[in-house]
Amino acid sequence: MPRQSRQSTTKRATTQTARIGGVRKVIKTRADGKVTITDALPLEWELQAAQCRALRDMPEYGKQFLFAGDQNAAKRGQTASAQAKAAGMTAGEPDLRIYLKGGRLGLIENKVGRAALEPSQVTRHPALAALGHPVVVVRAVTEDDAAAQAVALVRKWLAGNDNEPSC
Template identity: 60%
Template sequence: MAKTTAKTSTQMTRMNGKRVRIVTRVTATGTSVKVTDAAPKEWELQAAQVRALRAMPEYGKQFLLAGDQNSAKRGPRAQMEATAAGMTPGEADLRIYLAGGQLRMIENKVGKGRLSPAQVGRHAALARLGHAIEVVRADACAGAAVRAVELVRGWLNQ
């Protein structure tokens, strides 16, 4: 019996203005193509959270937020400037400033995305100082926004 081998390729592109994932599988018996919605990018999860949190009636009265994009791609000069100015690899995506001098943080991951080594180290260092970071895993922007609102409501009610 002959061994059959299959070759699979994946690419991301835009169709009708929407990001999609195209998986092509070629076997001895034919070719199949499957097109599905692409997972959101991490910054898109964060942007949805920021919109939802700023829409809360408590925003500006009981809490404020600040976002980071320390993982943004930069050239060598921009990277040097960012590092010199205090940009720190592994910093959480969102900082939530609560009344009473409390700080909470949210880190976003798409699906089963893993924390980078810099994030693992930074989160551990912050935890040693008493600052926990909540990791929000989501496959859609709406789910990330709902989870962020739930977290902040919980922190406000503590």
């Protein structure tokens, strides 16, 4: 005779992220059944995209600085991953490279809130700093904050103040 499975009467707390009306939301269900819905934090790429928009809008863009972005953490299939690695994509590379007038380079890594650096970043960022290219980690929980921090950094670098990137 087949064994019957017992259904658990113990409820667990759950958390999931879903889009509601096109907006990412966090849905938490407590063990007692109470449900709360809050706005989800932005994804790291969304912070970076907001920074790119804000940096392009600066009057100095194209005259005193340019930038390039990476998404080394993007999910790729086995073939695409091998191609990216063969073409020089390096794990741990900062998200944005800011090319400043005078041959200087600024590097920005984005993290949402208190998110930890990836192991490859823990290795790569000090190696870059040892060569004279320190990486600034921008921590933000909104796109506007990430954009404002990036603009402030670039303005500081352009003015030659603290945290001036060197080559």
